[in-house]
Amino acid sequence: MPRLDASELSRRLGLHAEAACRHYLSNGRRQGNYWLVGNARNAPGRSMFVRLRSSAKGPAGHWTDAATGEHGDMLDIVREALGLVDFKDVAEEARRFLSLPHPEPDTGTRAGKASRNASGSPEAARRLFGMSRPIHGTLAQTYLRGRGITDLAGTASLRFHPRCYYRPDEHSPTETWPAMIAAVTDLHGHLTGAHRTWLAPDGSGKADVDTPRRAMGDLLGHGIRFDMADDVLAASEGIETVLSPRIVLPRMPMLAASSAAHLAAILFPATLRRLYVLRDRDPAGDGARDSLVERASSAGIEVVVLSPRLEDFNEDLRLDGPEALRALIRPQLVHEDAGRFMALAT
Numbered sequence: 001m002p003r004l005d006a007s008e009l010s011r012r013l014g015l016h017a018e019a020a021c022r023h024y025l026s027n028g029r030r031q032g033n034y035w036l037v038g039n040a041r042n043a044p045g046r047s048m049f050v051r052l053r054s055s056a057k058g059p060a061g062h063w064t065d066a067a068t069g070e071h072g073d074m075l076d077i078v079r080e081a082l083g084l085v086d087f088k089d090v091a092e093e094a095r096r097f098l099s100l101p102h103p104e105p106d107t108g109t110r111a112g113k114a115s116r117n118a119s120g121s122p123e124a125a126r127r128l129f130g131m132s133r134p135i136h137g138t139l140a141q142t143y144l145r146g147r148g149i150t151d152l153a154g155t156a157s158l159r160f161h162p163r164c165y166y167r168p169d170e171h172s173p174t175e176t177w178p179a180m181i182a183a184v185t186d187l188h189g190h191l192t193g194a195h196r197t198w199l200a201p202d203g204s205g206k207a208d209v210d211t212p213r214r215a216m217g218d219l220l221g222h223g224i225r226f227d228m229a230d231d232v233l234a235a236s237e238g239i240e241t242v243l244s245p246r247i248v249l250p251r252m253p254m255l256a257a258s259s260a261a262h263l264a265a266i267l268f269p270a271t272l273r274r275l276y277v278l279r280d281r282d283p284a285g286d287g288a289r290d291s292l293v294e295r296a297s298s299a300g301i302e303v304v305v306l307s308p309r310l311e312d313f314n315e316d317l318r319l320d321g322p323e324a325l326r327a328l329i330r331p332q333l334v335h336e337d338a339g340r341f342m343a344l345a346t
Contacts, residue, residue, distance in 0.1 A: 006075060006087070009094045013074035014061030017052045020074055020097065024081040025050070032193060032216040033121070036261060039065055040072070040080035046261050047287060049220065050077070057220055064220075066264030067287045069294075125184070125194035125217035132159035132181040140180035142203030148317040149243045153250060154226050157183045158239070166198050168210055177207045182224040182239060184217060184258065187269055193217025195224060195258050197239070215258045221267040229253040229269050232337060234306070236278035236313075237263050237288065244313040245278060245306070248326040252276070252341035260288035264295070274302045274334065280312045306332050 013020050021028060021035035027044045028037025033052050038045025040063070047067035054060045061074040078097070079090045135141050135152060138160035144152065152158075164179035177198040184193035195215045198207035206212040224239060226246060234254045236242050242256040257263035260280075264287075268275070275296045277289050293303045308316045309328055317325050330338055 006091070009091060009098075010061065010073040010075050011059070012098055013078075013094055014054070014059050016098070017050060017061040017074065020061070020077070021050055021052070023097065024077050031214065031259075032219050034219065036259075039067070040070070040077050041083075042081050046259055047264075049261050049265075050074075051220070055218060057218070064265065066261045066291050069291065122192050122217040126191050128161065128164070128194050128196075128216075129159060129181055129183050129191060132161040135160050135180070138162075139178045139199055139201075139203030140197075143180060143197075143199050143205070144240075144243065146204060147240050147244075147314055148321075149240065149247065149314075151247055151250065154246075155243070157185070157224055157226060159183075164196055164198065166207070166209060175209075177201075177209070178203070179207075180239075182256070182258075184215065184219055184222050185225055186222050187267055189225070189228060191217075192222050193219045195239070195256075213258075215262075219258065219262055221265055223255040223257045223262070223266055225253070225255050227251075227253040229255070230271050231273045232276070232341070233269070233272055233274075234276035234278055235263060235266060235292070237280055238312075238314075240314040241278055241280060241312050244317040245325065245329055247317065247322050248329060248343055249341045250343050252337070254278075263288040264291035266292070268296065268299060268301060272301055274304065274337070276333075277303060277305045278313060279305055279307045281308065282311070302334075304332070304334060 025035060025037045025042050027042050028035050035050040035052055036046045037048050039048050048063060048065040050063040051058060051060055064071045075090055075094060078093050082093060084090050135155060135158045140160040159181045161179050161181050163176040166175045166177050179199060180197040182195040183191050184195060185191050193216055198209055198212045200207055232252060234252050235257060237257055237260055239256045242254045246254055257266055277292055279289055289305060296303045306329060310316050316328060330342060
């Protein structure tokens, strides 16, 4: 292979971003158009995400660690994963990797277009959401009722698919399960991805599979929205965590980011002046919260963290009921927001 400069080595590694991630970041896994892993040193976890295909957000192979704020390209991953110090050693390793056979990159050919329409693409996410039906009267509504979420007003971003494909891994046959489908949208409401929660056949809980929740499409910076935000927004990781306080705050716009890593990276509306972060009491949730608080504060946005009594707000709702949840949340709100967004007690 000819001697290439750093930028060209980085670009070529980006063309084989998924193969490089599988090689150097073997403790991670693909989710949609990203590779999720703990950090650039291949620690287990989900706080670092590597873009697997170039988009308007940036080139393939670029990555961000939501826990630390670090970012870089594939050459940085080679350096960190192998513990290399000198650039000549990094470049030599990159050239060695690039000399190996890898699947052809997406070049815009018919095969490339088919790849863009594959299971992880925004186009596939739009098709899945379009084929799904409104949530009312479905197993998805049964599932949410079992989680104590009975008010589904303003949940047009949620739909139901009776036979959604599920594949445990690339070597396993495809199965079908009922699933709750959530639209992932950008700041303008354009659908960029979809989140799937596979359900038990009777809707009594999540499906008995290894990973009952998965997202697909362009996720970075986006989320599952329940009303479009203007000056105030509440955000958290999971759909149920967001829909639970929404029982008592039905007029507050909310967003579910689908994971701790994506929560830390959500984009803010230009008009946003106050952000409520709905806390989950776990290490990943605390790390995402801290990163999000730092980003929002540096953008001049007031941040208020709302804390559950138990592990998360859905557990509070299920075990204590809506009135206890109201009593827990109200004193944590900015005073003017309590009157503006909180439903009257019944």
